[in-house]
Amino acid sequence: MTERELIALAFEAKKRSYSPYSHFQVGAALLCEDGSVYLGCNIENASYGATNCAERTAIFKAVSEGKTKFLMLAVAADELPLPCGICRQVISEFCGCEFPIIVATDSEEKRFTLGDLLPNAFTSESLN
Numbered sequence: 001m002t003e004r005e006l007i008a009l010a011f012e013a014k015k016r017s018y019s020p021y022s023h024f025q026v027g028a029a030l031l032c033e034d035g036s037v038y039l040g041c042n043i044e045n046a047s048y049g050a051t052n053c054a055e056r057t058a059i060f061k062a063v064s065e066g067k068t069k070f071l072m073l074a075v076a077a078d079e080l081p082l083p084c085g086i087c088r089q090v091i092s093e094f095c096g097c098e099f100p101i102i103v104a105t106d107s108e109e110k111r112f113t114l115g116d117l118l119p120n121a122f123t124s125e126s127l128n
């Protein structure tokens with residue numbers, strides 16, 4: 001699975017976005033260590049707080065299927081979809097600070113590490 005293929009899958013996932021309120025469609029593709037890929041889209045709710053982001057949808061799908069080791073995450077939208085704080089925290093539960101995150105639109109891509117997006121993360125080590 002190349003980075004390019006993973007980004008393309010994130011755009012495929014974006015098509016399934018359920019976003020009747022914001023109309024901001026987001027897709028995510030999560031590459032697991034075993035080579036499997038889990039897709040996610042944002043799923044909005046009339047009670048806005050119940051909305052789930054594409055990144056967390058992909059991660060929760062993977063974890064619920066027994067996958068917890070991840071290699072890369074791609075996120076796609078019409079505007080650069082920087083992961084929100086909750087998603088950054090959820091990613092940090094499973095991924096180290098070097099974990100690569102690619103955000104993409106049709107015309108632009110940016111690459112980050114989790115450490116770029118969430119420096120000094122609160123992790124399980126913070127509980128010791």
Ligand code: ZN
Nearest residue numbers: 053083084087
């Ligand atoms: Zn989010």
